[in-house]
Amino acid sequence: MIQTQAPEQRLSADDLADLMASFQEVTLKLQSSHDQLTGEVKRLKHELSVANEALERSRRLAALGEMAAGISHEIRNPLAAISLDAASLAHETERSQQEQAAGRIIFAVKTLNAIVQDVLAFAGDAPVRPTVLDVEELCERAAAECEAAVLEIEQPPVRVELGPYEVTNIEGDVHLLHRALVNVIRNAMDAMRESLAPDGGHRLHVRSERSDTGDTMLVVTDTGPGIPAGVVERMFNPFFTTRATGTGLGLAIVHRIADAHGGRVVVVGQRTDGVSGAEVRLVLPQRDAAERTEAA
Numbered sequence: 001m002i003q004t005q006a007p008e009q010r011l012s013a014d015d016l017a018d019l020m021a022s023f024q025e026v027t028l029k030l031q032s033s034h035d036q037l038t039g040e041v042k043r044l045k046h047e048l049s050v051a052n053e054a055l056e057r058s059r060r061l062a063a064l065g066e067m068a069a070g071i072s073h074e075i076r077n078p079l080a081a082i083s084l085d086a087a088s089l090a091h092e093t094e095r096s097q098q099e100q101a102a103g104r105i106i107f108a109v110k111t112l113n114a115i116v117q118d119v120l121a122f123a124g125d126a127p128v129r130p131t132v133l134d135v136e137e138l139c140e141r142a143a144a145e146c147e148a149a150v151l152e153i154e155q156p157p158v159r160v161e162l163g164p165y166e167v168t169n170i171e172g173d174v175h176l177l178h179r180a181l182v183n184v185i186r187n188a189m190d191a192m193r194e195s196l197a198p199d200g201g202h203r204l205h206v207r208s209e210r211s212d213t214g215d216t217m218l219v220v221t222d223t224g225p226g227i228p229a230g231v232v233e234r235m236f237n238p239f240f241t242t243r244a245t246g247t248g249l250g251l252a253i254v255h256r257i258a259d260a261h262g263g264r265v266v267v268v269g270q271r272t273d274g275v276s277g278a279e280v281r282l283v284l285p286q287r288d289a290a291e292r293t294e295a296a
Contacts, residue, residue: 078108142181191224
């Protein structure tokens, strides 16, 4: 039986024209949909940008409001003391009473000045002017300043232990890092002052270490009560404090200084070496001078 091949079907010119017209119509619809989607994406991106700007502005305003409230609260008390003691000076006749009132006014003025300095330090840009620093000298100067402040206000002495210094030189701003260390050490001393001393008295330890990732760590440990987890999460917020005195800006300034150096602050609320107390690590990414010399 002989099979015959079916005749080849060819598209006519009209069929090709219809096919091209359909293809062009679909292409135009796809292009129109694409344009609409592109326009919608641009609109949504613009709305998101506006919303983010508004949110950021609200956050800044809220932070400024919180700052203003904190400043007002902190300044109100010393101002009231100044007013009261100034009135007392106007009426007191005995010299000893006048001297006491004058002393209280001087102390209140110092308190106000400290608040203003903290606010300025927190609000400033904190530009970093890096130089090569001697870690031992940096730690000794910060500890000595805090020890002098403790003696000035007649607090119980704290035994300060310095070293060892695994990292001997770092690169950073001497004034900013000094301020950061002083704030951390003072916070530790305040915590120890408010807690029962262990046998042998309270001890503060300042040293330097190299982290596993090669970062430099300035480490401050104390023998105070430690820091609860809820406080650790909030302790770097401006004006947050658990104490009756102070601006609550000291550790916020530490955080800004660390961030300005490209570093961070790590807080261990409860020490892991079996001693009651907290540990604060100021982590800096700079290499020490010896390492830079070898690399050169």
